[in-house]
Amino acid sequence: MKFFIDTANLNQIKEANELGILDGVTTNPSLMAKEGIKGYDAILNHYKAICEIVEGDISAEVLATDYDGIIAEGKVLAALHHNIVVKVPMIKDGIKAIKWFTDNGIKTNCTLVFSAGQAILAAKAGSTYLSPFIGRVDDSGWDGMLLIRQIANIFTAQGYKTQILAASIRNANHIIQCAEAGAHVITSPLEPILGLLKHPLTDIGLAKFMEDAGKM
Secondary structure: OEEEEEOOOHHHHHHHHHOOOOOEEEOOHHHHHHOOOOOHHHHHHHHHHHHHHOOOEEEEEOOOOOHHHHHHHHHHHHOOOOOEEEEEEOOHHHHHHHHHHHHOOOOEEEEEEOOHHHHHHHHHHOOOEEEEEHHHHHHOOOOHHHHHHHHHHHHHHHOOOOEEEEEOOOOHHHHHHHHHHOOOEEEEOHHHHHHOOOOHHHHHHHHHHHHHHHOO
């Protein structure tokens, strides 16, 4: 399973990359705004800066919601760097645009996926990735991990090549559950990724080793 980090913070991206386990980055307008990045040119330059840090797929989200606008903006984003993946919303014009991008060799990530039906449409259009938002599904009273398993079973049965990119990760256990459920990729803030390192028995064991080493 691939690990992407979901942020626009360059320091956090560098920290995750230095672990040696980072495969890519996802970000969005909200995360850009959180870092104080304003203006279209500033956003484009920030995507370039991310591409200089990470050698892997970088999802760059379109702001347009109409077909022509998505295509125009996606072309600009894809031209920034060969690792850019155009992030497109799960809407009617988004699916149409994903098919155009697929036919023209541009990688895509279909975002804001909340159902297996939406996942099937994204896969049929040829999306490289699709992003089910498991945390938000849980918030709505449904089971986000059940959705991942359902999509994984459908994709296996139908032979779809689209990769399931589990998003809206809230904690380290979400990452483990996604691996069990068949997600190809998770995208997570830095904290849940670092949370995978932690276990009280590891801390106790290390403290004991250090204590014994001090007696030598």
